[in-house]
Amino acid sequence: MPVHTSVSTRSTRGKGVGLGLALLSAVAFGGSGVAAKPLIEAGLDPLHVVWLRVTGAALVMLPLAVRHRGLLRRRPGLLAGFGLFAVAGVQACYFAALSRIPVGVALLVEYLAPALVLGWVRFVQRRPVTRAAAIGVVLAVGGLACVVEVWSGLGFDALGLLFALGAACCQVGYFVLSDQGSDAGDEAPDPLGVIAYGLLVGAAVLTVVARPWSMDWSVLAGSAEMDDTPVAAFVLLAWIVLVATVVAYVTGVLSVRRLSPQVAGVVACLEAVIATVLAWVLLGEHLSAPQIAGGAVVLLGAFIAQSSAPAKGSDRPVAGSGPERELSLPETTA
DSSP: OOOOOOHHHHHHHHHHHHHHHHHHHHHHHHTHHHHHHHHHHTTOOHHHHHHHHHHHHHHHTHHHHHHTTTHHHHOHHHHHHIIIIIIIIHHHHHHHHHTTSOHHHHHHHHTTHHHHHHHIIIIISOOOOOHHHHHHHHHHHHHHHHHTTGGGTOOSOHHHHHHHHHHHHHHHHHHHHHTTTTTSGGGSOOHHHHHHHHHHHHHHHHHHHHOGGGSOGGGGGSEEEETTEEEEHHHHHHIIIIIIIIIHHHHHHHHHHHSOHHHHHHHHTHHHHHHHHHIIIIIOOOOOHHHHHHHHHHHHHHHHHHHTSOOTTOOOOOTTOSSOOOOOOOOOOO
């Protein structure tokens, strides 16, 4: 006798799987900086580490690019933009920041992106935002001030902070471009195909910028120090390519398919916490109490900024916006 499963039960299971995938994605992304920093300190240029990461992941995802080759004809602009901003820009700026400031600080600065997305929606798309979302932006900026300890005259490397802010701006492009075509139904571009071609475009751009032929390849044959513990360099590189890039992107995409973009984005904010904890445990990068508190406020601001906006198709009015209008945040894929 067949057993019938209710729609609500299947929906609950789907959300549970989605949350699990989103958490796995956050853990995978959060471990990238911890594995990359020892390679940078061992002698590799940050751009070379980025090139190795993106090119390795592009080769792994190449079969998906072949499968979705029709995207080249239908969405060339989307693929180019995704490769330039969501892949090459985010990774290059983030890894450059890692070479100058602690992992946790770099990632917390990068997570100003949800607040910056609201700025894009409000001032570029000219759509209203909720008061709660605006409060989230204020909290995120205030938390960032604690993270960088502005009262001590910006003790962190100013160029490192600029690189981290650059990563945040490129991540805004990632969010905005991820939303392109999401309301096209069956005609929407397959996100896995977009990621695969984004990695290929990013690898091509980074090849010109990073000039890998000048890289000290001997570093990969040796070991790198992780808090005074030697680790084989190729093991760290394999982690960055397979786990922190391929697994992170794929699980992130699949989680968004099962959750709303806002929920998946909120869970992704745990990446900053995970990266900070891993850097503390594995690299010995200790943050002060005000910095930890500031990081918590940044994440709280990001949480409010993303979760307070109505989802697409919502009938909920936007507070303080006059006539009832909807706000739809760009959909995330990680």
